Amino acid sequence: MAELTSLTIADLRDGFRSGEFSAREIATAFNEAVAAARALNAYTVETPDDALACADAADQARQAGELKPLSGIPLGIKDLFATEGVDTTSGSNILKGFKPPYESTVTRNLRAAGAGMLGKLNMDEFAMGSSNETSAFGPVISPWKRNDGGNAAITPGGSSGGSAAAVAAGLAPGVTGTDTGGSIRQPAAFTGISGIKPTYGRCSRWGVVAFASSLDQAGPMARTVRDCAIMLEAMTGFDPKDSTSLDLPVPQWEAGLSGDLKGKRVGIPKEYRIDGVPDEINALWDRGIEWLRDAGAQPVEISLPHTKYALPTYYIIAPAEASSNLARYDGVRYGIREAGSGGLEGMYAATRAAGFGAEVKRRIMIGTYVLSAGFYDAYFNKAQRVRALIKQDFRAAFQQCDLILTPTAPSAAFGLGEKMSDPLAMYLNDVFAVPASLAGLPAMSVPGGLDAQGLPLGLHLIGNELDELGVLNAGLAIEERAGFTARPEKWW
Amino acid sequence: MPVGTGDANALAMSVDTATVRHIARLARLQMSDAEVAATVPELNNILGWVEQLGEVNTDGVEPLTAVIDQQLRLRDDVVNDGNVREKVLANAPDAQHGFFAVPKVIE
Numbered sequence: 001m002a003e004l005t006s007l008t009i010a011d012l013r014d015g016f017r018s019g020e021f022s023a024r025e026i027a028t029a030f031n032e033a034v035a036a037a038r039a040l041n042a043y044t045v046e047t048p049d050d051a052l053a054c055a056d057a058a059d060q061a062r063q064a065g066e067l068k069p070l071s072g073i074p075l076g077i078k079d080l081f082a083t084e085g086v087d088t089t090s091g092s093n094i095l096k097g098f099k100p101p102y103e104s105t106v107t108r109n110l111r112a113a114g115a116g117m118l119g120k121l122n123m124d125e126f127a128m129g130s131s132n133e134t135s136a137f138g139p140v141i142s143p144w145k146r147n148d149g150g151n152a153a154i155t156p157g158g159s160s161g162g163s164a165a166a167v168a169a170g171l172a173p174g175v176t177g178t179d180t181g182g183s184i185r186q187p188a189a190f191t192g193i194s195g196i197k198p199t200y201g202r203c204s205r206w207g208v209v210a211f212a213s214s215l216d217q218a219g220p221m222a223r224t225v226r227d228c229a230i231m232l233e234a235m236t237g238f239d240p241k242d243s244t245s246l247d248l249p250v251p252q253w254e255a256g257l258s259g260d261l262k263g264k265r266v267g268i269p270k271e272y273r274i275d276g277v278p279d280e281i282n283a284l285w286d287r288g289i290e291w292l293r294d295a296g297a298q299p300v301e302i303s304l305p306h307t308k309y310a311l312p313t314y315y316i317i318a319p320a321e322a323s324s325n326l327a328r329y330d331g332v333r334y335g336i337r338e339a340g341s342g343g344l345e346g347m348y349a350a351t352r353a354a355g356f357g358a359e360v361k362r363r364i365m366i367g368t369y370v371l372s373a374g375f376y377d378a379y380f381n382k383a384q385r386v387r388a389l390i391k392q393d394f395r396a397a398f399q400q401c402d403l404i405l406t407p408t409a410p411s412a413a414f415g416l417g418e419k420m421s422d423p424l425a426m427y428l429n430d431v432f433a434v435p436a437s438l439a440g441l442p443a444m445s446v447p448g449g450l451d452a453q454g455l456p457l458g459l460h461l462i463g464n465e466l467d468e469l470g471v472l473n474a475g476l477a478i479e480e481r482a483g484f485t486a487r488p489e490k491w492w
Numbered sequence: 493m494p495v496g497t498g499d500a501n502a503l504a505m506s507v508d509t510a511t512v513r514h515i516a517r518l519a520r521l522q523m524s525d526a527e528v529a530a531t532v533p534e535l536n537n538i539l540g541w542v543e544q545l546g547e548v549n550t551d552g553v554e555p556l557t558a559v560i561d562q563q564l565r566l567r568d569d570v571v572n573d574g575n576v577r578e579k580v581l582a583n584a585p586d587a588q589h590g591f592f593a594v595p596k597v598i599e
Contacts, residue, residue, distance in 0.1 A: 102579075199560065240567065247565075308544075312543075315541075332584065333580075339595070343596065347594065362531075369515050372518060385555050389553060391556060424537065424538065440560045
């Protein structure tokens with residue numbers, strides 16, 4: 001029997017169903033892997049008892065012939081999903097000790113599908129970061145190392161850095177992530193796994209700690225495209241408690257999977273050939289085009305003229321929404337409190353100064369500035385107008401193509417500490433990921449290969465609204481051809 | 493209201509220590525003089541970078557408000573939760589007599 005922690009969700013599910021192994025054996029194997037990998041700092045809370053209890057329930061369900069889609073599968077949960085009675089801190093000191101009295105809709109859906117929980121996964125504070133270095137729990141260390149013989153600690157990406165490291169290191173067969181401007185796709189690319197952000201509104205935001213509400217979207221991260229499809233089906237669905245939840249039936253994404261792309265046109269946006277991107281990234285992109293051509297698709301050059309304005313647009317809109325969303329952390333209802341001086345307002349200001357980290361404060365300040373009297377129209381409304389043009393670019397492009405292929409990130413993973421001193425350099429990491437976020441489109445990263453330093457690189461697929469299946473199928477076509485089997489060598 | 497090229501001028505501004513103090517006050521973030529001084533160039537860097545949006549002609553473009561077209565739903569106007577005071581107060585740093593307690597606001 002193969003080591004259980006190296007199996008995919010589909011293999012675990014099928015092996016469990018056929019009686020090859022029990023759910024308890026699966027949960028035990030992952031619990032042990034989690035406990036042995038604390039050097040990675042991927043989990044902020046471990047919940048082995050939860051995983052075991054759900055496993056026992058799954059073993060009983062199998063005996064009773066009452067299997068659910070994810071029976072027997074233990075998952076890791078990003079620490080910004082509210083989990084009833086289990087610490088939910090969103091990587092921030094300000095939420096220290098917060099135990100939600102309720103369960104997020106996404107995790108409730110996963111539990112209803114039979115999944116158990118291995119623990120909560122480390123992340124950039126309030127999902128604001130691209131390297132996991134803004135977490136109050138300290139950075140996650142990627143299981144990957146450069147092949148230069150050095151021992152430099154590498155970032156797993158962010159903000160879903162703990163999620164990505166957990167899957168790459170075999171500490172969970174699948175995990176939840178969230179993506180506001182690339183936070184599922186960039187860490188997936190950096191760690192050699194797959195991850196999909198569905199269309200905005202597919203996954204309920206209820207019980208997900210809010211960063212930028214018009215952009216935030218949950219999604220799965222796992223080893224394979226099929227595993228992403230399995231998890232996505234269990235996570236999505238209409239939720240009356242989220243005002244932007246899409247009232248649509250959940251498609252059968254797993255059953256619909258096919259790597260045959262005959263008749264599909266794949267758009268290659270010329271604006272994504274940007275200066276300063278390593279040749280290896282562009283070479284991988286070219287290989288991706290050939291793989292999709294081999295799968296029957298026809299590449300077509302497209303134009304997304306406002307691409308270069310996506311990042312500055314994002315860095316107005318996301319901080320603006322964040323400054324508004326994070327106003328709730330005031331030391332009154334949850335989290336920490338600092339008395340400060342100067343009565344109630346002094347308490348608010350002291351609590352927020354003590355509880356938020358530097359990047360979160362920076363974004364609150366930017367957001368407050370662009371929303372303040374006299375600047376709202378020049379910054380926020382201007383950005384929302386440009387966002388409309390970016391959305392329009394994609395609408396026009398999808399008249400000419402069915403899917404879009406780009407690299408996921410402009411580089412492989414970098415070393416911890418290499419970019420923290422320069423916020424703008426850090427923001428540029430999401431240059432390829434942010435436009436699809438601003439347009440609310442489904443998008444996925446799949447592993448494409450390794451760079452010369454032995455670190456993973458990802459390919460990025462963007463689909464039209466609601467066409468997650470098209471994205472998954474193109475991802476599958478790449479997966480079938482890339483032959484990406486590299487795994488990090490265990491050092492932890 | 494003027495949009496398009498007019499915005500480029502409107503964007504060409506920079507913040508100083510007084511502005512940073514004002515914004516920090518609006519954001520309810522306590523900041524030392526050293527933090528204010530360090531924040532000035534940081535904000536100016538980022539604001540200088542987003543100023544490139546001034547190049548984009550947005551004449552006649554409505555600001556995007558919903559990224560996926562949908563109707564806002566109405567729900568029935570009925571009570572659908574409540575009677576969970578213990579749960580609501582469970583995480584409060586200071587809960588007293590069934591309420592959130594805060595520093596005195598009325599002398």
